Amino acid sequence: MQWSQEEEERAREKATENSLVRVQPEDQDKYEREASKYWNEFYNTHKNNFFKDRNWLFLEFPEILPKGRKNQINKEEKSSYPVKLNATNSCTNVGFPGMFEEGKDYCQNNLVDGLTSVEGHSYNKNQAEPVTDNKHVKNCEQEPVKQESFPGSGATYRILEVGCGAGNSAFPILKVICNTPGAFLYCCDFASGAVELVKSHLSYNSAWCSAFVHDVCDDSLPYPFPDEIQDVILLVFVLSAIHPDRMQGVVSRLAKLLKPGGMLLFRDYGRYDTSQLRFKKGRCLSENFYVRGDGTRVYFFTEDEVHNMFTLAGLVEVQNLVDRRLQVNRKKKVKMQRVWIQGKFQKPFQPPQHSR
Numbered sequence: 001m002q003w004s005q006e007e008e009e010r011a012r013e014k015a016t017e018n019s020l021v022r023v024q025p026e027d028q029d030k031y032e033r034e035a036s037k038y039w040n041e042f043y044n045t046h047k048n049n050f051f052k053d054r055n056w057l058f059l060e061f062p063e064i065l066p067k068g069r070k071n072q073i074n075k076e077e078k079s080s081y082p083v084k085l086n087a088t089n090s091c092t093n094v095g096f097p098g099m100f101e102e103g104k105d106y107c108q109n110n111l112v113d114g115l116t117s118v119e120g121h122s123y124n125k126n127q128a129e130p131v132t133d134n135k136h137v138k139n140c141e142q143e144p145v146k147q148e149s150f151p152g153s154g155a156t157y158r159i160l161e162v163g164c165g166a167g168n169s170a171f172p173i174l175k176v177i178c179n180t181p182g183a184f185l186y187c188c189d190f191a192s193g194a195v196e197l198v199k200s201h202l203s204y205n206s207a208w209c210s211a212f213v214h215d216v217c218d219d220s221l222p223y224p225f226p227d228e229i230q231d232v233i234l235l236v237f238v239l240s241a242i243h244p245d246r247m248q249g250v251v252s253r254l255a256k257l258l259k260p261g262g263m264l265l266f267r268d269y270g271r272y273d274t275s276q277l278r279f280k281k282g283r284c285l286s287e288n289f290y291v292r293g294d295g296t297r298v299y300f301f302t303e304d305e306v307h308n309m310f311t312l313a314g315l316v317e318v319q320n321l322v323d324r325r326l327q328v329n330r331k332k333k334v335k336m337q338r339v340w341i342q343g344k345f346q347k348p349f350q351p352p353q354h355s356r
């Protein structure tokens, strides 16, 4: 949906108003220093019950898969896209990016609850998601990739998911790549509790996946693989959790991990998303950066910021769009204007030539 100028102006005013009172500097330092602790507590509390599986990933990001596999998935996966059973037990396709972004309400007040309607579709949150099961593990035909000097060293196609949390993107990917010869998934998070959740999941198999604890803000930490070997890097609702001063460093470091021609795929919160406007005064850390009640932080991006950050890292923009959607909670008669930013950035085959 498009916003009118008036709506944009109203949103700007709300954000200006809730940013008037800032978090004290000593508390700001604590949230930065102890960021992984707050996320660990988050996963201790919610385990893997908070976010929903990102089953829209392959529709929005077909680049995740090697070329030959993409077309196949389009046919296979579209039919199994998030479905709901209606009253007569027939299925309706209801999935689209954003719909399950925040499995439970991730905003300040518990506005989203129970039966929700999104642009005319209603779905029951408890029903809508296919349950991750062990079936596809049994169906996997791929021979384990030979382990040599580092996990996934024998692979021919590599994906790195940064800030994987409890695996809501990783498991939909694993479902597919376990049947894709030569493909390997790395996923990391600085919350060790989250990585444990991923590793202890029934679908986890070290033959085609390696999950590890890693703080992407810590430049001194090596990755458990060499630079320039990743075909795809996925950043889904992760960069927003990082201090804005550190984002550029993180993106530039990640760009080094990509192969020439590799893709960095990004989706995150956009400027004036409902969740930004709902923050109360006193939760703002700096412009468009807030801390939630549980100590986790969130930034709200514009397209320009996203463009600048990724191109400064030497990547070329392939897509950069704002995705605005109206979500309606019929029970509470509340409308929410959701805003997400989605980008695709490619590492050039040749480094850009600088003219004198």
Ligand SMILES: C[S@@+](CC[C@H](N)C(=O)[O-])C[C@H]1O[C@@H](n2cnc3c(N)ncnc32)[C@H](O)[C@@H]1O
Pocket: 035, 039, 040, 051, 054, 162, 163, 164, 165, 166, 167, 168, 169, 188, 189, 190, 191, 194, 214, 215, 216, 217, 236, 237, 238, 241, 242
């Ligand atoms: C909003 S969650 C998204 C999780 C997952 N990408 C998904 O889509 O469900 C943000 C994740 O980023 C992780 N994270 C935040 N800062 C990080 C950092 N500096 N290094 C690694 N992971 C980080 C958090 O632990 C958390 O799991």
